[in-house]
Amino acid sequence: MFRKIHSKRDPSDTLYSALAREFRAYIDWLKAKIRGLLKAYPKPVFAFMVVSIIVSASLAVTVFRSEKPTSVPQIKPAVSTVGKGFSQILATADALRESLEIKREISALIAKDSLSSADSVLLEKALNRFHQLTITTNSNEPN
Numbered sequence: 001m002f003r004k005i006h007s008k009r010d011p012s013d014t015l016y017s018a019l020a021r022e023f024r025a026y027i028d029w030l031k032a033k034i035r036g037l038l039k040a041y042p043k044p045v046f047a048f049m050v051v052s053i054i055v056s057a058s059l060a061v062t063v064f065r066s067e068k069p070t071s072v073p074q075i076k077p078a079v080s081t082v083g084k085g086f087s088q089i090l091a092t093a094d095a096l097r098e099s100l101e102i103k104r105e106i107s108a109l110i111a112k113d114s115l116s117s118a119d120s121v122l123l124e125k126a127l128n129r130f131h132q133l134t135i136t137t138n139s140n141e142p143n
Helices: 015-040 042-061 076-111 117-137
Strands: none
Touching: 015 042, 076 117
């Protein structure tokens, strides 16, 4: 399973050399045909090359030209949106911190054996504040 495999392949034999060796006859035949075409018709081939360069340049200047934006995009609304979102995150974090403090306070009041009238008032205020925090941070919560 972990035995090293030894290859007797020649390191100078690459994919390119194998493909060149395989298709050498076809490549040589194609080179000879192109060379013969260029020797037989040099002026038309040169004219075709010049015309293709001119057509390419004219298309690059006219048809393929990219439109420049007419107005600079406004950055201020994006920044204010980001700032608004960041302030909303901070407000939510503060509300979460306050709700955790209120939860500890309510847990401490509930753990008592008996509540005095001051404890009842404190518990009612804590529950009201907790409900207000829930409404402000969660828009799906009913009033």
